[in-house]
Amino acid sequence: MLAVLILPFSITSCVYGGQVCEAVLPRSLETKHGKVGDHIVLTTVLLTGLAESPITRLDASIVEVQPSAKGSRSILKIHVNKAMRSDGHEPTVEARVVAIISQSVIKEWWNMPGVIADRFPHIPEDDRREPGEVKLSESRPHTSPLDSISDVPVLHRAVCLGKDNKGCTNLLDARGIYGFKDATLQPMDAGLPTESVLISKKNMSFPAGTVLVLDVKSIPKPQPLR
Numbered sequence: 001m002l003a004v005l006i007l008p009f010s011i012t013s014c015v016y017g018g019q020v021c022e023a024v025l026p027r028s029l030e031t032k033h034g035k036v037g038d039h040i041v042l043t044t045v046l047l048t049g050l051a052e053s054p055i056t057r058l059d060a061s062i063v064e065v066q067p068s069a070k071g072s073r074s075i076l077k078i079h080v081n082k083a084m085r086s087d088g089h090e091p092t093v094e095a096r097v098v099a100i101i102s103q104s105v106i107k108e109w110w111n112m113p114g115v116i117a118d119r120f121p122h123i124p125e126d127d128r129r130e131p132g133e134v135k136l137s138e139s140r141p142h143t144s145p146l147d148s149i150s151d152v153p154v155l156h157r158a159v160c161l162g163k164d165n166k167g168c169t170n171l172l173d174a175r176g177i178y179g180f181k182d183a184t185l186q187p188m189d190a191g192l193p194t195e196s197v198l199i200s201k202k203n204m205s206f207p208a209g210t211v212l213v214l215d216v217k218s219i220p221k222p223q224p225l226r
Contacts, residue, residue: 019216020214020215020216021214022171022172022212022214023042023211023212024209024210024211024212025208025209025212026208028207029076031067031074031075031076031205032067032203034076035065036062036064036065037061038061038062039059039060039061040059040060040078041057041058041060042060042095044058052085053085055083055084055085055086056084058080058082058083058093059080059081059082059083060095061078061079062077063077063078063195064076065077067203068201068202073201074202074203074204075199076197076198077196077197078097078195078196079194080094080096080194083095092218093216093217093218094194094216095194095215095217096196096215097185097196097212098175098185098196098213098214098215099175099178099185099211099212099213100198100210100212101211101212101213102178103179103210105159105161105178106158106160106171106211107158107160108155108158109155110153110156157171158171159174161178175213182200182202183198184198184200185197
């Protein structure tokens with residue numbers, strides 16, 4: 001009987017239909033100790049529409065694992081095979097790991113929104129008016145598109161490989177493997193849209209705290225034949 005290992009993840013919310021999400025490994029994942037059939041439970045909040053309950057879990061499993069041996073590479077294949085909404089329904093999705101990132105190359109910083117402008121600039125013409133004239137600003141409240149901009153600081157998370165933090169990539173835009181030598185993440189195969197394939201000349205080990213980026217797509221329900 002194959003052992004089943006449940007690995008819970010924490011993951012940021014995202015919008016459904018071809019968006020990327022971030023997940024964090026709570027414990028190490030290794031080719032030496034992984035087994036075919038081990039499950040990886042991804043906790044998430046995937047927003048699918050105002051009338052639908054959100055997807056709260058993605059269930060992945062290890063479909064192939066091969067430790068490194070003399071003359072052979074280590075291989076790890078992960079397949080995302082199920083999603084679940086908060087109401088218990090299980091929609092069909094395609095989800096694939098598109099990036100694996102070491103915490104050591106992730107940089108974070110806060111800053112205020114980048115738009116700085118006077119929302120109510122003084123106009124000299126407002127000081128002149130005809131007898132009995134009422135200005136628009138006096139008859140109804142002034143509104144501006146800038147009114148919807150939040151003053152709350154924004155958290156930026158990026159992958160920075162250089163010590164000077166130059167050439168950084170937004171974390172959710174990252175693709176491939178960062179901070180782990182020798183390991184590679186194979187490009188998406190049209191025939192295996194939800195299978196993520198990791199290959200290395202040595203045994204792979206991803207410690208707790210390793211960040212994963214996943215691409216999640218919805219699959220339309222097949223229409224009945226008429």
